[in-house]
Amino acid sequence: MSESIKEICFKLRFLLEKAVQKNLTDGILFSGGLDTSVLAAVASKFAHLKAFTCAFQGVPAPDVECAKLMATKLKLRHYIHYFNEDELFETIPLVIKTLKLFDPMEVRNSLTIFIASKLAKDNGADSVITGDALDELFAGYAWLFSLEKEKLDLELLKMWDTMTFSSVPIGKAVGVEVKIPFLDSDFKSFAMKLDSQYKIQEERGKKWGKWIMRKAFEDVLPEEIAWRTKNPIEVGSGTTTLPNFFNLRTDDSEFEDKKKKYLKEDKVTIRDKEQLFYYEVYRSTTGVPHPTDPKGKICPQCNSNVPEKTTFCRTCGAYPVS
Numbered sequence: 001m002s003e004s005i006k007e008i009c010f011k012l013r014f015l016l017e018k019a020v021q022k023n024l025t026d027g028i029l030f031s032g033g034l035d036t037s038v039l040a041a042v043a044s045k046f047a048h049l050k051a052f053t054c055a056f057q058g059v060p061a062p063d064v065e066c067a068k069l070m071a072t073k074l075k076l077r078h079y080i081h082y083f084n085e086d087e088l089f090e091t092i093p094l095v096i097k098t099l100k101l102f103d104p105m106e107v108r109n110s111l112t113i114f115i116a117s118k119l120a121k122d123n124g125a126d127s128v129i130t131g132d133a134l135d136e137l138f139a140g141y142a143w144l145f146s147l148e149k150e151k152l153d154l155e156l157l158k159m160w161d162t163m164t165f166s167s168v169p170i171g172k173a174v175g176v177e178v179k180i181p182f183l184d185s186d187f188k189s190f191a192m193k194l195d196s197q198y199k200i201q202e203e204r205g206k207k208w209g210k211w212i213m214r215k216a217f218e219d220v221l222p223e224e225i226a227w228r229t230k231n232p233i234e235v236g237s238g239t240t241t242l243p244n245f246f247n248l249r250t251d252d253s254e255f256e257d258k259k260k261k262y263l264k265e266d267k268v269t270i271r272d273k274e275q276l277f278y279y280e281v282y283r284s285t286t287g288v289p290h291p292t293d294p295k296g297k298i299c300p301q302c303n304s305n306v307p308e309k310t311t312f313c314r315t316c317g318a319y320p321v322s
Helices: 003-022 034-043 062-074 085-099 104-122 149-162 167-174 185-193 211-217 233-237 239-249 252-266 273-285
Strands: 027-029 050-056 077-083 127-129 177-179 201-203 206-208
Touching: 003 034, 003 185, 003 211, 027 034, 027 104, 034 062, 034 211, 050 062, 050 104, 050 233, 062 077, 062 233, 077 085, 077 104, 085 104, 085 167, 085 273, 104 167, 104 233, 104 239, 104 273, 167 177, 233 239, 239 273, 252 273
Parallel strands: 027 050, 027 127, 050 077, 127 177
Antiparallel strands: 201 206
């Protein structure tokens, strides 16, 4: 490791330790991925952490084994909860009402966050830390890996301008304060100023996002955690199976009839059966989507406003929105 990389790694560890101490709590929403494992490793030096991991019952959920590995290593009090179909269907309306959206990917990810936040609350945690923002600050998303440096830097700037995290409103809805150490002002400032060449690099025959964070903590984390491939929450917790689940529940003719109905009556484009279910919940709790600023950028699929610098609709998940 070169001297400059060692210096960056030292600075990152120093700043993150300060950030965690400022946001210290005894709970963490814990996936066992790089982001939450780094936080748990640092926070466990200062607090007796309760770690909360959730997964959909009966389907592959790789987060659980990774979280178990880290919890054992760090001697965390580890709470694992497998939610079933009943709990899933109880939670879907709460997620949609809280976040005011029917984007299937966001719902699938946020379901797990909602259930984990409730698990934390039920087990005495008034506040939790989350691993939010590391992917945005350190280019963790695979779609960024192929971009030329100039385009990468531009996309990161756009993300930083518009990044929001569902854990915050979900925490408020459940009654748990959410703290995000990676958004601490000093850590965030250092991350934003750091040259993107340190964020995406090739190692072990493949490209990695968050490369410098992996290097900074590879002596602290097990190898399979430090170099774990980035997975969305839906993959790690098993809710990625929900599209198939809704495909089996909804008749084809019923789907086509309702798709035409909502396009005609609401001017909303429904893309699949899963989204249909979420939209009907959204429609009953929030109403038909419409722009709050008719002069602003508007999603062609649901008529919601879209921030000027983003290319996707947070409400329905349409992409790209020009």
